[in-house]
Amino acid sequence: MGKIIAIANQKGGVGKTTTSINLATSLAVLEKKVLLIDADPQANASSGLGIDPQQVKSSIYECLVGQSSIQDSVVGTCVDGLNLVASHIDLVGAELELMNMRTRERVLAQALSQVRDDYDYILIDCSPSLGLITVNALTAADSVIIPVQAEYFALEGISKLLNTIKIIKSKLNPKLEIEGFLLTMYDSRLRLANQIYEELKGHFGSLVFNTVIQRNIRLSEAPSHGLPALLYDCESRGSVNHMELAKELITKNR
Amino acid sequence: MGKIIAIANQKGGVGKTTTSINLATSLAVLEKKVLLIDADPQANASSGLGIDPQQVKSSIYECLVGQSSIQDSVVGTCVDGLNLVASHIDLVGAELELMNMRTRERVLAQALSQVRDDYDYILIDCSPSLGLITVNALTAADSVIIPVQAEYFALEGISKLLNTIKIIKSKLNPKLEIEGFLLTMYDSRLRLANQIYEELKGHFGSLVFNTVIQRNIRLSEAPSHGLPALLYDCESRGSVNHMELAKELITKNR
Numbered sequence: 001m002g003k004i005i006a007i008a009n010q011k012g013g014v015g016k017t018t019t020s021i022n023l024a025t026s027l028a029v030l031e032k033k034v035l036l037i038d039a040d041p042q043a044n045a046s047s048g049l050g051i052d053p054q055q056v057k058s059s060i061y062e063c064l065v066g067q068s069s070i071q072d073s074v075v076g077t078c079v080d081g082l083n084l085v086a087s088h089i090d091l092v093g094a095e096l097e098l099m100n101m102r103t104r105e106r107v108l109a110q111a112l113s114q115v116r117d118d119y120d121y122i123l124i125d126c127s128p129s130l131g132l133i134t135v136n137a138l139t140a141a142d143s144v145i146i147p148v149q150a151e152y153f154a155l156e157g158i159s160k161l162l163n164t165i166k167i168i169k170s171k172l173n174p175k176l177e178i179e180g181f182l183l184t185m186y187d188s189r190l191r192l193a194n195q196i197y198e199e200l201k202g203h204f205g206s207l208v209f210n211t212v213i214q215r216n217i218r219l220s221e222a223p224s225h226g227l228p229a230l231l232y233d234c235e236s237r238g239s240v241n242h243m244e245l246a247k248e249l250i251t252k253n254r
Numbered sequence: 255m256g257k258i259i260a261i262a263n264q265k266g267g268v269g270k271t272t273t274s275i276n277l278a279t280s281l282a283v284l285e286k287k288v289l290l291i292d293a294d295p296q297a298n299a300s301s302g303l304g305i306d307p308q309q310v311k312s313s314i315y316e317c318l319v320g321q322s323s324i325q326d327s328v329v330g331t332c333v334d335g336l337n338l339v340a341s342h343i344d345l346v347g348a349e350l351e352l353m354n355m356r357t358r359e360r361v362l363a364q365a366l367s368q369v370r371d372d373y374d375y376i377l378i379d380c381s382p383s384l385g386l387i388t389v390n391a392l393t394a395a396d397s398v399i400i401p402v403q404a405e406y407f408a409l410e411g412i413s414k415l416l417n418t419i420k421i422i423k424s425k426l427n428p429k430l431e432i433e434g435f436l437l438t439m440y441d442s443r444l445r446l447a448n449q450i451y452e453e454l455k456g457h458f459g460s461l462v463f464n465t466v467i468q469r470n471i472r473l474s475e476a477p478s479h480g481l482p483a484l485l486y487d488c489e490s491r492g493s494v495n496h497m498e499l500a501k502e503l504i505t506k507n508r
């Protein structure tokens with residue numbers, strides 16, 4: 001039975017998509033069967049893997065509004081062992097369409113239950129919001145990875161996210177745990193980055209991944225080629241960091 | 255009559271709040287009367303100016319749901335000539351509360367019409383979304399500043415934002431113009447950043463501000479002290495860039 005992990009943080013630009021694409025790729029390279037769900041209408045995870053949202057026959061939108069299933073929406077990617085369910089801009093409208101359904105928070109959980117046994121890991125890339133689509137992701141997930149940029153505003157938003165996770169755990173998804181806090185865009189030369197790291201470790205201790213994703217230009221160049229960093233420049237710090245993260249995740253979930 | 259400018263881009267972490275706080279401060283230092291509206295439930299513009307959202311009597315939320323007015327919600331800041339209407343986490347619920355109102359897109363425009371003549375500039379910091387609150391900001395605004403991070407994903411989202419602006423201009427706010435595209439977190443040593451700048455200039459020509467905001471650690475340190483960069487380190491590149499931007503904006507709007 002595959003583990004479902006949401007990658008979420010309502011703060012924008014903290015590395016949710018970069019983590020989703022590169023962790024999914026690294027897990028696949030380590031011979032895990034992986035499905036990545038792009039649950040952000042910006043569809044950055046789709047384009048970052050070279051998939052054009054306009055070209056797929058059905059996306060996560062059709063799955064959520066009941067016009068298609070996850071099985072019918074899955075596409076292959078440039079990475080062996082990694083499948084994707086793409087996003088689409090129509091997803092913006094899905095929140096309104098789901099709003100009046102009685103089971104509106106559990107739609108994604110129900111859709112994923114059909115494919116869960118086909119994969120070792122199912123990752124869900126979330127948008128920078130705590131709206132109904134992200135609530136669906138947190139309700140479907142076994143755990144959540146929280147990317148935290150080594151910046152002040154990123155630290156501020158964590159308590160709000162933890163509050164939301166607590167509410168979802170008590171009302172919708174009792175199994176939901178925090179998989180870990182992941183420090184992203186870390187530059188050890190900056191005092192602020194070190195302060196944020198210390199503060200995170202001080203507050204959350206072992207919930208903070210040992211692996212830290214350093215700032216590395218290759219991570220932001222790779223998506224413009226439609227490739228994960230591992231296929232764009234496998235020796236880059238960004239690639240190495242995400243492989244370390246994948247190994248840490250696998251060891252933790254033995 | 256004051257000019258209302260929305261600072262918007264649905265891509266997360268591109269510098270909307272950093273631009274809002276530091277442009278508002280620079281305009282005030284240049285002796286303009288400025289009001290900053292924090293329209294993001296994350297309330298980063300509020301905390302970045304040292305205002306605790308829990309302490310204010312009423313926020314933008316109360317103004318939108320009709321429990322208070324802009325005049326009653328305005329607070330002073332550490333900057334002479336700069337007032338703020340703070341945000342609050344309750345704003346997350348406002349989209350649902352406004353949804354059934356007939357004039358749901360024009361609520362902010364109506365609220366701001368009462369104070370418009372008291373200021374030279376009213377800036378609105380938007381959240382990373384194109385939901386109803388951001389639509390309200392674009393409907394109230396005379397123009398919009400679009401911060402664009404010198405990164406691939408940031409470029410991808412622009413066409414969606416321009417589409418939304420076109421729809422709002424045709425259906426809700428015929429006066430809405432693009433004030434300009436502002437390149438943010440620019441590091442001239444990076445090839446990718448230069449490519450993005452060339453591409454932006456190629457597509458949008460004179461709509462791109464001459465002023466470029468360079469990556470500068472002082473801009474990300476200042477908010478943790480509740481200060482705009484100009485008060486935290488007035489000689490830093492980040493401060494100088496935002497003063498240049500304010501001067502360019504004033505000259506453009508003579």
Ligand SMILES: Nc1ncnc2c1ncn2[C@@H]1O[C@H](COP(=O)(O)OP(=O)(O)OP(=O)(O)O)[C@@H](O)[C@H]1O
Pocket residue numbers: 011012013014015016017018019040044126127128184185186213214215216217219220221223238264265266267382405406407408
């Ligand atoms: N470690 C890193 N080093 C350098 N650049 C990075 C790193 N991680 C992410 N980036 C770049 O920073 C930007 C923001 O990252 P990303 O888009 O992954 O964040 P996000 O949280 O998914 O954003 P959103 O909130 O819009 O969904 C992107 O342009 C990305 O390429």
Ligand SMILES: Nc1ncnc2c1ncn2[C@@H]1O[C@H](COP(=O)(O)OP(=O)(O)OP(=O)(O)O)[C@@H](O)[C@H]1O
Pocket residue numbers: 010011012013128151152153154265266267268269270271272273294298380381382438439440467468469470471473474475477492
């Ligand atoms: N020019 C810059 N140099 C260095 N750091 C910057 C710069 N501009 C912004 N930052 C930092 O980058 C992060 C993202 O910026 P900011 O929060 O202003 O973006 P945003 O678009 O408002 O994000 P959101 O989408 O969450 O509202 C912040 O931590 C900020 O301090």
Ligand SMILES: [Mg+2]
Pocket residue numbers: 016017018040044126127
């Ligand atoms: Mg993303």
Ligand SMILES: [Mg+2]
Pocket residue numbers: 270271272294298380381
């Ligand atoms: Mg912001």
